[in-house]
Amino acid sequence: MALKSKRSGLDLDSRTSTGKDGKSAPVSRAGKAKPKAKGASTASKPRKSVTRSTPKADTKARPGAGEARPSKRLAGGSRQVAKADGGAPPAKKARPGAREARPVKLLSGGNPQIAKADGDAPVQEYIAAMPGWKRGLGERLDALIARSVPDVRKAVKWNSPFYGIEGQGWFLSFHVLTRYVKVTFFQGTSLRPVPPGGTVRSKEARWLDIREDDQLDEAQMAKWVKQAAALPGWVP
16 A cells, blocks of 8 residues: 655655565655755845847947948038948039030120130031021031132131131131121232222222121132132231
């Protein structure tokens, strides 16, 4: 017969066994008990709260991870600020008029004001600025002169296109006035036929005034251009 008793948290299992003398004797068997921690009471201890460790103050963050980058000072005092996430900086804004062509000023009579310069570029700038119908006439004159004298030299002087031969001087120029374009031959008195425009004060120079409704005689103009280019030109 098994007896169970509880004493100090232990289970006793009493059973009978037969000894040497033939008598039965009770045998006790202790059950396993959970060991107690030293100094610990039977009451349950509170659990410690777990806190996450925070990075030290001197811990370095990855470049571009939320940190502000210093701004770069541009020309004119403006600042260029890079994005915090490492993106490309904003595109620079072009200053007004930095690459834009300035409008050409028209002088009295509508004549374009172009700075003195040698070459074809200032001549084309002058022609492009000629107002109204005069622009088309300027393009025709320039093309006719270039065809008639392939080695012609070009320049803008005194707000007028000049045409000449290297080493010989200038033989022709034209100028915009209010109602017409004036084409001047510096050795006009030596041309045949002599151009109609001119006075005693103009000396050797002669000219042709071309108005909007006039029909340009390109054949005659080409002859005058070739004759003028073969003569000693005007040297300022």
